[in-house]
Amino acid sequence: VDLFRSLMKSAFVVERQPCMPMHPDRPLVIKTGVQFTNKVRLLVKFPELNYQLKIKLLFNTAWFRFAFCTETKQSRKFNILGTNTKVMNMEESNNGSLSAEFKHLASLIVTEELHLITFETEVYHQGLKIDLETHSLPVVVISNICQMPNAWASILWYNMLTNHPKNVNFFTKPPVGTWDQVAEVLSWQFSSTTKRGLTIEQLTTLAEKLLGPSVNYSGCQITWAKFCKENMAGKGFSFWVWLDNIIDLVKKYILALWNEGYIMGFISKERERAILSPKPPGTFLLRFSESSKEGGITFTWVEKDISGKTQIQSVEPYTKQQLNNMSFADIIMGYKIMDATNILVSPLVYLYPDIPKEDAFGKYCRPESAPEPEMGGGDSTNIIQPYLKTKFICVTPLPKISHNPSM
Amino acid sequence: VDLFRSLMKSAFVVERQPCMPMHPDRPLVIKTGVQFTNKVRLLVKFPELNYQLKIKLLFNTAWFRFAFCTETKQSRKFNILGTNTKVMNMEESNNGSLSAEFKHLASLIVTEELHLITFETEVYHQGLKIDLETHSLPVVVISNICQMPNAWASILWYNMLTNHPKNVNFFTKPPVGTWDQVAEVLSWQFSSTTKRGLTIEQLTTLAEKLLGPSVNYSGCQITWAKFCKENMAGKGFSFWVWLDNIIDLVKKYILALWNEGYIMGFISKERERAILSPKPPGTFLLRFSESSKEGGITFTWVEKDISGKTQIQSVEPYTKQQLNNMSFADIIMGYKIMDATNILVSPLVYLYPDIPKEDAFGKYCRPESAPEPEMGGGDSTNIIQPYLKTKFICVTPLPKISHNPSM
DNA sequence: ACAGTTTCCCGTAAATGC
DNA sequence: TGCATTTACGGGAAACTG
Numbered sequence: 052v053d054l055f056r057s058l059m060k061s062a063f064v065v066e067r068q069p070c071m072p073m074h075p076d077r078p079l080v081i082k083t084g085v086q087f088t089n090k091v092r093l094l095v096k097f098p099e100l101n102y103q104l105k106i107k108l109l110f111n112t113a114w115f116r117f118a119f120c121t122e123t124k125q126s127r128k129f130n131i132l133g134t135n136t137k138v139m140n141m142e143e144s145n146n147g148s149l150s151a152e153f154k155h156l157a158s159l160i161v162t163e164e165l166h167l168i169t170f171e172t173e174v175y176h177q178g179l180k181i182d183l184e185t186h187s188l189p190v191v192v193i194s195n196i197c198q199m200p201n202a203w204a205s206i207l208w209y210n211m212l213t214n215h216p217k218n219v220n221f222f223t224k225p226p227v228g229t230w231d232q233v234a235e236v237l238s239w240q241f242s243s244t245t246k247r248g249l250t251i252e253q254l255t256t257l258a259e260k261l262l263g264p265s266v267n268y269s270g271c272q273i274t275w276a277k278f279c280k281e282n283m284a285g286k287g288f289s290f291w292v293w294l295d296n297i298i299d300l301v302k303k304y305i306l307a308l309w310n311e312g313y314i315m316g317f318i319s320k321e322r323e324r325a326i327l328s329p330k331p332p333g334t335f336l337l338r339f340s341e342s343s344k345e346g347g348i349t350f351t352w353v354e355k356d357i358s359g360k361t362q363i364q365s366v367e368p369y370t371k372q373q374l375n376n377m378s379f380a381d382i383i384m385g386y387k388i389m390d391a392t393n394i395l396v397s398p399l400v401y402l403y404p405d406i407p408k409e410d411a412f413g414k415y416c417r418p419e420s421a422p423e424p425e426m427g428g429g430d431s432t433n434i435i436q437p438y439l440k441t442k443f444i445c446v447t448p449l450p451k452i453s454h455n456p457s458m
Numbered sequence: 459v460d461l462f463r464s465l466m467k468s469a470f471v472v473e474r475q476p477c478m479p480m481h482p483d484r485p486l487v488i489k490t491g492v493q494f495t496n497k498v499r500l501l502v503k504f505p506e507l508n509y510q511l512k513i514k515l516l517f518n519t520a521w522f523r524f525a526f527c528t529e530t531k532q533s534r535k536f537n538i539l540g541t542n543t544k545v546m547n548m549e550e551s552n553n554g555s556l557s558a559e560f561k562h563l564a565s566l567i568v569t570e571e572l573h574l575i576t577f578e579t580e581v582y583h584q585g586l587k588i589d590l591e592t593h594s595l596p597v598v599v600i601s602n603i604c605q606m607p608n609a610w611a612s613i614l615w616y617n618m619l620t621n622h623p624k625n626v627n628f629f630t631k632p633p634v635g636t637w638d639q640v641a642e643v644l645s646w647q648f649s650s651t652t653k654r655g656l657t658i659e660q661l662t663t664l665a666e667k668l669l670g671p672s673v674n675y676s677g678c679q680i681t682w683a684k685f686c687k688e689n690m691a692g693k694g695f696s697f698w699v700w701l702d703n704i705i706d707l708v709k710k711y712i713l714a715l716w717n718e719g720y721i722m723g724f725i726s727k728e729r730e731r732a733i734l735s736p737k738p739p740g741t742f743l744l745r746f747s748e749s750s751k752e753g754g755i756t757f758t759w760v761e762k763d764i765s766g767k768t769q770i771q772s773v774e775p776y777t778k779q780q781l782n783n784m785s786f787a788d789i790i791m792g793y794k795i796m797d798a799t800n801i802l803v804s805p806l807v808y809l810y811p812d813i814p815k816e817d818a819f820g821k822y823c824r825p826e827s828a829p830e831p832e833m834g835g836g837d838s839t840n841i842i843q844p845y846l847k848t849k850f851i852c853v854t855p856l857p858k859i860s861h862n863p864s865m
Numbered sequence: 866a867c868a869g870t871t872t873c874c875c876g877t878a879a880a881t882g883c
Numbered sequence: 884t885g886c887a888t889t890t891a892c893g894g895g896a897a898a899c900t901g
Contacts, residue, residue, distance in 0.1 A: 073891085084892080086891085195871070195872085387800075393802045394801055394802075395801075396800070438756070439773045478874095603874080604877090
């Protein structure tokens with residue numbers, strides 16, 4: 052009987068972890084006020100167990116709450132490091148409040164708080180009542196979608212570094228990961244939502260951002276803080292926030308170009324210069340902005356200046372806001388330099404290494420001129436005056452005269 | 459005592475009608491799930507009435523519900539025309555359902571349903587208890603902000619045509635208005651939310667849209683249907699929806715230009731041709747799109763073609779979507795015609811009647827080149843390579859060769 | 866004051882109801 | 884089926900809160 056009971060208990064499992072329907076790629080992050088779905092299953096199936104399983108869902112069950120948490124306010128908790136019982140001693144207190152005595156009380160930020168969702172049910176078999184219980188992996192609860200990037204980072208870090216099913220204190224002392232683990236996870240962030248993961252070259256550029264210049268990153272350790280909590284040197288945002296905004300940019304604005312492999316994306320400016328310099332003028336590549344938190348993309352091309360010297364040029368990165376109105380393919384195809392006499396010339400000819408830009412981007416451009424749906428002239432005039440079609444193009448006006456950049 | 463009682467009753471008034479804080483210009487429209495505020499006041503104030511008035515708010519009180527409405531579902535009602543009592547007669551029924559017998563059951567669309575919010579309180583004075591009650595003007599309840607234009611039209615029409623404090627059946631047979639009344643309301647829609655109402659010329663253009671060509675619109679009648687329910691001839695939207703989207707465009711995208719009086723806006727294409735033709739080439743005016751439901755704005759200019767003939771040209775109207783990324787002033791200042799040799803020329807010189815465009819729009823343009831916040835070149839290279847600044851401009855590419863428009 | 870967090874609510878899209 | 888209406892929820896902004 053005990054054997055049967057324990058068999059049944061291990062057969063009650065979470066088949067699909069809690070997940071918001073709008074974010075199938077990011078399970079275990081749930082948002083207040085937004086529905087989530089999950090699935091539990093009883094793996095054994097006897098014909099005589101002819102019942103409808105009633106499943107009860109509990110959030111942060113009492114056992115976990117008492118073991119690990121002290122409550123503050125309604126729903127948020129603070130995890131206690133070490134013991135949660137201590138003899139209170141008024142004399143040790145220096146501010147009159149006993150709460151200060153919990154020296155190990157560590158307040159986690161909301162996206163590092165892990166919660167468990169517990170499922171309970173009961174089955175009856177041959178007069179025997181068996182209570183079954185299972186629970187989700189640790190879940191992060193957010194209140195605004197802008198917390199999704201950090202919340203998802205927590206889920207990634209947890210599942211990259213532990214198989215423990217319910218270590219809700221994980222982030223009170225988050226373990227380090229190796230570059231090899233991180234690289235796999237980063238590439239998977241792309242391959243699971245697009246048709247293309249990250250190349251060795253792209254990953255090496257990312258490793259350099261996290262760990263500094265080196266010849267071999269294998270085995271290097273990366274802390275949770277480095278990955279997600281500290282701002283990058285000279286930047287106002289963390290590595291992960293930067294990268295996640297790029298993932299978002301790729302998915303929403305340049306997915307087709309990414310899938311084609313047209314976007315080198317992650318490449319250092321030194322390497323960019325090295326590979327473009329020997330190429331014919333007009334050769335260009337596409338890379339992400341390193342300085343924009345929100346995710347930006349730019350192109351860099353090689354040209355010869357008036358003295359015949361090779362120049363590497365980039366435009367100011369395009370933002371999601373700009374890509375809302377104009378596809379990146381249209382921007383690339385239409386980009387022009389305007390000289391002092393108002394003549395337009397495109398500096399972009401070949402996508403690195405040598406693909407004519409028309410071949411690469413032509414099929415992703417808006418057709419040049421659609422039929423005219425509306426007439427600009429009055430309905431009753433005999434001269435039908437069609438509206439002039441317009442298009443937005445992106446131009447760089449050159450200064451009228453060359454001068455040094457001190458101005 | 460009765461005098462005192464009735465004095466008190468008339469002293470309990472709604473000081474501010476129900477209104478969503480985010481829409482102070484549009485009282486009496488409230489949205490499900492969004493807070494609204496209102497204020498009631500007792501105008502008399504005796505020192506001995508030293509109490510805190512407790513106000514109770516009721517939505518569609520029983521009396522109104524029973525007098526005018528039969529309930530369906532939870533909250534929406536159908537208004538009954540004529541009597542609401544009738545002897546039921548199974549034999550007259552042709553579908554087995556008695557509800558079909560209410561021949562005058564008229565279903566109003568949601569933005570024509572009027573509701574009353576009632577406020578109740580009680581005061582005690584010299585041993586006398588007085589029940590007080592007052593109510594809001596009729597309110598429209600919407601469930602999505604996209605219903606706001608039609609809901610606001612209902613509030614406008616109601617308050618333009620009646621002083622009745624609670625005629626919730628108003629839209630079962632909405633009265634007509636005169637052009638004079640409508641014109642005042644339309645101008646007020648602009649003057650109450652911007653610094654400028656509508657001119658006689660602008661109003662005349664609008665009158666022509668509603669009533670057709672005429673020399674004098676004063677006294678002409680405009681039906682509710684014409685104003686808000688029927689689509690305009692050849693268009694997929696009503697007069698009011700068109701106009702309200704323009705009001706929104708003005709408020710959100712071109713408020714400064716509107717306040718300056720730079721936007722002629724409402725002008726027929728015939729009149730536009732008449733006033734521009736005698737002007738020097740490059741003279742232009744700004745007007746709203748007549749064909750776009752969403753609110754669009756364009757410019758029309760006069761030019762001489764190669765044969766010296768005067769031409770009137772307009773560009774395809776700009777949408778809110780486009781104005782999100784680029785201000786209209788920037789578009790006007792940057793607009794260029796591109797000829798076959800890739801040379802850019804601006805066809806816009808003077809804002810009608812004769813204001814140089816720089817004088818009118820220069821101060822509303824983004825400064826030509828801001829300081830460079832980010833370097834495109836690598837941090838460790840000795841050649842600092844600034845990102846090239848870019849701007850979007852709106853161009854009309856001319857066809858390579860003149861041909862007839864049959865293509 | 867200030868930063869982390871939540872609330873508010875528009876506006877687009879999808880679902881629902883009739 | 885098609886149209887009217889509601890629901891869902893991202894995303895920007897404001898409000899809240901310690």
